[in-house]
Structure formats: C-alpha cells, structure tokens
Amino acid sequence: MIHAVVFDLGDVLASPPSLLPELAKRIGTTRERLETHYWEGRVDYDAGVPDEQYWGPLLEAVGVESDPGLIADLAELDANCWSELRATARQLLREVRGAGVTVAVLSNSPRAMQVAADKAPWRSDVDHLFVSATIGLSKPDPALYRHVERKLGHEGREIAFVDDKQANVDAAVETGWQGHVWTSDADTRIWLVGLGVL
Structure with missing residues (x-):
C-alpha cells in the first residue's frame, strides 16, 4: 500500500513558460543567447554552490557585467519562476x-x-x-x-x-x-x- x-x-x-524570457529581460540579453548557457553549471548549482558561482559565469558568457545585486535578483527570479x-x-x-x-x-x-x-x-x-x-x-x-x-x-x-x-x-x-x-x-x-x- x-x-x-x-x-x-x-x-x-x-x-514555467516565462522563465527564460523573464531572466533574459532582467539580464538584458536575448532568450536565445541565455538558453545556450542556462543549463551549464546547473548540476553544481543544484548541488549547493553559491549563487555567484552559477550566475557569474553565465553573465560573463552573455557579455553582461556581474554584480551582487543582479545575481541576487536572478537567483530569486529563477526560483520564483520554477515555483509556479x-x-x-x-x-x-x-x-x-x-x-x-x-x-x-x-x-x-x-x-x-x-x-x-x-x-x-x-x-x-x-x-x-x-x-x-x-x-x-x-x-x-x-x-x-x-x-x-x-x-x-x-x-x-x-x-x-x-x-x-x-x-x-x-x-x-x-x-x-x-x-x-x-x-x-x-x-x-x-x-x-x-x-x-x-
């Protein structure tokens, strides 16, 4: 039983259909460019590495300067989208x-x-x-x-x-x-x- x-x-x-569009908008890049890098490093992120170790390289890959405020926003937005x-x-x-x-x-x-x-x-x-x-x-x-x-x-x-x-x-x-x-x-x-x- x-x-x-x-x-x-x-x-x-x-x-969530809004996930990549919302993240791309916050980052200031295209959905297509973000999608290329979104899953890179995700296994380690899900295993518990700090936010900056996931979002920092992603932002660099799409040509956006990283800063702690942006990383905090992205971590929260990402989690909120996945919790819908x-x-x-x-x-x-x-x-x-x-x-x-x-x-x-x-x-x-x-x-x-x-x-x-x-x-x-x-x-x-x-x-x-x-x-x-x-x-x-x-x-x-x-x-x-x-x-x-x-x-x-x-x-x-x-x-x-x-x-x-x-x-x-x-x-x-x-x-x-x-x-x-x-x-x-x-x-x-x-x-x-x-x-x-x-």
Missing part, C-alpha cells in the same frame, strides 16, 4: 493529499528554491519539501532517497515517485520505491489510480 507520493518539481509540477505550478499539477497534489496520502516534493534545485517554495501558495498542499542544495545530496544519489525515506517515516515499497528523468526514477526503483516517468498530469493520474492512491 502506498502511504506517500513524492513528486519532482521542475517539468513535473512546474513548467500548473493548475492541473496543483490539483493532483490536492487530490493525493485529500486521499489521506502524504505528499512530498523532491527537487534538484538551488538554495533559493527553498525560500521561494516555502513562500509559494502550493506549499500548504505539500507535507514535505526536499531541496537538493539544502540537503547536500542530489538525485539520482541513492543516499538522497534513503534520506527522504527516513524523513517520511515509510519503507521504500510504501512510497510512489514521479519524475521526468528516467535515471532518477530508476534510482528510486532500485531503492525499493514505486517509480513513474512523468509525461503528463493525466498519465500520472492514471498511474496513481492503478496504485490505489486515487
């Missing part, structure tokens, strides 16, 4: 929680996401929020899944996990969780119904 459902955040619950959930995704969170099942979000995200998500309207729909940079572990590290298990207080077989990356789902399944690769909210709902969650 499933007692907890753990959702990834980026692209599973949130797919789709309406159908938030409804799914509410339905799972309404069924008496623990709801958690497990995200590979920078420290700024912890602040943004804790202030987001949907935070009240989630029992636990796990941010990689805050914990010091990132998916698909098995140690992160075991950390989440301990915090949830459930065995792996009692946890269902939804992520858009196959490697992250595979690692969860190897840990003993039930895993599903996200393709749509509707597909995820069907999977949760099949597990008896909904």
